[in-house]
Amino acid sequence: MMGGRTAKRGRAWRFLLDILYPRKCPVCDRIIMPKGALICPPCRGRISFIREPRCKKCGKALMFEEKEYCENCNGQERRFMYGLALMEYDSVARKILADLKYHGKRDNADYVAAEMALRLGDEIRRVKPDVLIPVPVHPRRRRLRGFNQAELLAKGLGERMDIPVRTEALIRVRNTRPQKELGSLGRLNNLLEAFTVRRWDPRWKTVWLVDDIYTTGSTVEACTRILLTAGAKRVYVVCAAIGKDR
Ligand SMILES: [Zn+2]
Ligand SMILES: [Zn+2]
Structure with missing residues (x-):
């Protein structure tokens, strides 16, 4: 109400x-x-909206029907159930998300959230989620930018789908060292120390994590592991944009 x-x-x-x-x-x-x-x-x-065939784990568009997983997910341990993404991270998506993140064009979050609700809403609802949780940024970065783009997306989506959004559940306590020179395991360990659960409701069993861009998947994987430790049973991931399968 x-x-x-x-x-x-x-x-x-x-x-x-x-x-x-x-x-x-x-x-x-x-x-x-x-x-x-x-x-x-x-x-x-x-806009290149993601279509089938998609990677069964991260939701990335695949070139061939025969493949089940993308190159990035193949052989990797993923604790999240699976991921969905709205669009391919090409130059058009890059512009939409960069204008949001770096130029404060908040209307872009509204558009992307509306499109996510329209195209991915059925799939999001199917698992009967209890809560949407945005991937947090460090409070200092949030203050500087004035907002967290993942939070704007989660709020837009939650409002449209009538699913509660909890921004205070998961927080970022540390900015990580540059991740580029680290392998995937190093990256994950690095990130596990960056997030923590601040407030948790034991009724939150099924969670959708919301983020803007999915690159290697280490960030959402780290958040997933932390939410599972806190008491979540199933964590799903929905992102605005995702890279191409190689
Ligand atoms: Zn136009
Ligand atoms: Zn994948």
């Missing part, structure tokens, strides 16, 4: 904002026509 009222107020507010500051397209930056849309239709056609 509360969620509905907040959502309604959000929409009324959005309507006013749209009149004062017409929405700009996340792809071409021009004012969106038709009014009320979150992206211009031709630009939407430029």
Whole structure:
């Protein structure tokens, strides 16, 4: 009930904002026509939405039907159940997410969350999630940027799907050393020390972790392991964008 009222107020507010500051397209930056849309239709056609065949673990698009897992997931231990991703991390997706993250274009999160709800909503709901948890950034980074992009995505998704979002459950306590020179195990160990659970409700059994970009998967894997230790039973991962299978 509360969620509905907040959502309604959000929409009324959005309507006013749209009149004062017409929405700009996340792809071409021009004012969106038709009014009320979150992206211009031709630009939407430029996004590479993930389609089948997909990696059964991380959700990455695969080149061949015969493969079950992508090269990155093959032979790796993954504790999360599986992942879903909205779009391929190509130049269009990169622009949408970089404008959000580095240029504060929050409308982009709104568009991406709406598209996630539309395209992945059924799959997200199918596992009967108790809660959505965004991958946290370090509080210092959050202060500097003014927001955490994964949190904006989780909130947009949660509001649209009526699933609670808990941003205080998982926190980032440490910024990690540069990860590039580390192998996957080193990367994971490094990350396991970066996150911790702050507040946990034992009723949270099925969780969707929400993040913006899935690269090696080490971040969500580390978060998954920490949530499982805290008492989650099943952790799933949903990301806005994911790389290509090699
Ligand atoms: Zn456009
Ligand atoms: Zn994979």
